[in-house]
Amino acid sequence: MSTAKPTMEILQYGFMQRALMAGILISITCGVIGTYVVVRRMVFISGGISHSAFGGIGLGYLVGIDPVLGAMLFAIGAALGVGAISRRTRLPEDTAIGILWAVGMALGIIFIGLSPGFAPDLFGYLFGNILSVSFSDLIIMVALTALMLVVVSLLFKEFLSLSFDEEFAKVSGVPTGWLYLILIVLIALSVVVLIRAVGIILLIALLTIPAAISRQFVSSLKKMMLLSTLLSIVFVVSGLWLSYVLDIASGATIILFSGIMFLASLGLSRWRRRSVSSKG
Amino acid sequence: MSNGVVNVATEEVVRLEDVWVRFDGVAILEGIDLSVYQNDFLGLIGPNGGGKTTLLKVVLGLIRPSQGKVTVLGSTPERGRRFVGYVPQYSLFDRDFPASVWDVVLMGRLGQVGRFRRYSEEDKKAALNVLEMVEMLDFKGRQIGRLSGGQQQRVFIARALVSEPKLLLLDEPTASVDAPMMEEFYELLNRLKQRMAIVLVTHDLSAVSIYVDTVGCLNRKLFYHHSKEISAEDLEAVYQCPIELIAHGVPHRVLSEHG
Numbered sequence: 364m365s366t367a368k369p370t371m372e373i374l375q376y377g378f379m380q381r382a383l384m385a386g387i388l389i390s391i392t393c394g395v396i397g398t399y400v401v402v403r404r405m406v407f408i409s410g411g412i413s414h415s416a417f418g419g420i421g422l423g424y425l426v427g428i429d430p431v432l433g434a435m436l437f438a439i440g441a442a443l444g445v446g447a448i449s450r451r452t453r454l455p456e457d458t459a460i461g462i463l464w465a466v467g468m469a470l471g472i473i474f475i476g477l478s479p480g481f482a483p484d485l486f487g488y489l490f491g492n493i494l495s496v497s498f499s500d501l502i503i504m505v506a507l508t509a510l511m512l513v514v515v516s517l518l519f520k521e522f523l524s525l526s527f528d529e530e531f532a533k534v535s536g537v538p539t540g541w542l543y544l545i546l547i548v549l550i551a552l553s554v555v556v557l558i559r560a561v562g563i564i565l566l567i568a569l570l571t572i573p574a575a576i577s578r579q580f581v582s583s584l585k586k587m588m589l590l591s592t593l594l595s596i597v598f599v600v601s602g603l604w605l606s607y608v609l610d611i612a613s614g615a616t617i618i619l620f621s622g623i624m625f626l627a628s629l630g631l632s633r634w635r636r637r638s639v640s641s642k643g
Numbered sequence: 644m645s646n647g648v649v650n651v652a653t654e655e656v657v658r659l660e661d662v663w664v665r666f667d668g669v670a671i672l673e674g675i676d677l678s679v680y681q682n683d684f685l686g687l688i689g690p691n692g693g694g695k696t697t698l699l700k701v702v703l704g705l706i707r708p709s710q711g712k713v714t715v716l717g718s719t720p721e722r723g724r725r726f727v728g729y730v731p732q733y734s735l736f737d738r739d740f741p742a743s744v745w746d747v748v749l750m751g752r753l754g755q756v757g758r759f760r761r762y763s764e765e766d767k768k769a770a771l772n773v774l775e776m777v778e779m780l781d782f783k784g785r786q787i788g789r790l791s792g793g794q795q796q797r798v799f800i801a802r803a804l805v806s807e808p809k810l811l812l813l814d815e816p817t818a819s820v821d822a823p824m825m826e827e828f829y830e831l832l833n834r835l836k837q838r839m840a841i842v843l844v845t846h847d848l849s850a851v852s853i854y855v856d857t858v859g860c861l862n863r864k865l866f867y868h869h870s871k872e873i874s875a876e877d878l879e880a881v882y883q884c885p886i887e888l889i890a891h892g893v894p895h896r897v898l899s900e901h902g
Binding site: 402517518520521523524526527528530531532533534535536537578579581582583584586587 | 704724725746754756
């Protein structure tokens with residue numbers, strides 16, 4: 364640690380303030396949407412949506428719009444596509460996801476190849492660079508996070524029922540088909556929020572790890588969302604600090620730190636269960 | 644029925660007319676005709692794979708018949724199911740799912756509450772009532788996965804009852820219930836049958852003989868005469884094995900000789 368730089372003064376940099384702001388926003392997203400991803404077992408579909416968003420990044424470079432907007436377009440398209448395919452055809456959902464996953468990435472590569480010049484910051488979209496979050500990125504993130512929170516608070520009990528027992532929800536008169544579509548579109552939006560920070564390849568880990576840890580320790584969905592959000596903030600800030608101190612990539616550091624914490628949580632929850640059962 | 648002088652005692656809650664269900668050309672249900680009336684307590688028996696669960700799902704509108712007509716409370720199954728309580732066969736929900744008993748029971752009220760609304764005082768009162776009825780009020784805050792199989796089943800029954808249904812469909816509800824609780828469970832159904840029609844899919848032939856009012860046998864085709872009697876021929880046709888093999892387990896009251 365002899366190479367450690369003074370940590371407090373880094374907070375004075377604008378890019379660092381924006382990074383922390385972005386960290387809080389992605390943590391809210393991971394806490395709320397990640398909870399659904401984990402309890403309803405939608406990790407694979409989330410991976411498919413995020414990777415297919417690469418096609419949109421490429422399109423952004425090609426036609427000269429913000430790649431994040433292109434990513435949003437593709438992510439929503441992929442979400443609706445998977446939803447439609449699994450509802451209307453007999454193709455298993457994971458097959459549809461696998462296809463969209465790779466086709467989206469292939470499109471991205473072709474688009475980038477066709478774009479004139481080189482693609483600046485491409486690595487950042489793939490693996491994240493939270494230090495390069497711009498003010499306009501932040502505005503998009505704030506808007507999407509707010510939208511997600513509104514939708515989730517309006518449909519909280521319906522989403523709970525859908526996640527717990529879809530068949531019963533349907534029998535109770537809940538329009539499960541529509542709700543499922545809304546839920547995967549929310550996942551698509553969360554992908555957009557997360558892209559700048561951890562990149563489309565790594566974001567699936569941040570979407571799932573905090574929620575997967577929380578689930579071992581809470582008894583309600585709301586508490587799980589809250590705890591996941593807090594954990595995510597801790598992971599992002601710690602990862603960011605570590606990456607600064609060690610001078611390594613921020614996105615990858617955040618993910619690695621989260622992964623290590625996940626392993627630790629498994630040990631903790633095992634120990635906790637054992638001590639509970641030995642008491643009883 | 645629609646002339647205003649409906650005979651309440653015999654109001655028809657379910658009507659199936661020549662209902663066929665085929666999956667990939669294989670018939671699961673063949674030409675089912677069935678009427679269930681308001682005060683019926685119908686026990687459905689039959690071998691595994693005989694289509695019992697499929698029949699319930701047709702009534703719930705979860706499976707659309709390939710042919711035939713289904714009427715639930717004078718309407719389509721999709722509209723009618725608001726008034727139907729459903730207890731699925733042991734639910735394969737995730738035992739770590741972060742939901743309490745209270746959360747799960749309230750899910751049964753989703754058909755009553757408007758979209759974007761919170762549960763009302765009335766919803767909560769209904770939930771308290773049914774939890775008390777199934778004697779699970781003390782476990783209201785417990786995570787659903789931390790209950791025993793029998794306790795979970797009681798919660799799922801409460802979830803089905805909380806919407807105050809006119810028809811209750813139970814799919815092998817005693818599969819995970821231990822013997823001492825079984826009697827209690829049937830006593831509960833006995834009390835409920837005054838308020839709603841009940842269709843019980845079960846393997847428990849002794850329960851059928853004691854508690855239900857009418858018995859139907861299902862193996863792709865339905866043998867049902869709106870009575871508690873099943874002829875030996877019906878049973879043989881349904882189970883497709885010599886009657887001696889099963890008559891042993893069937894209490895005499897179910898067999899026709901008893902009259």
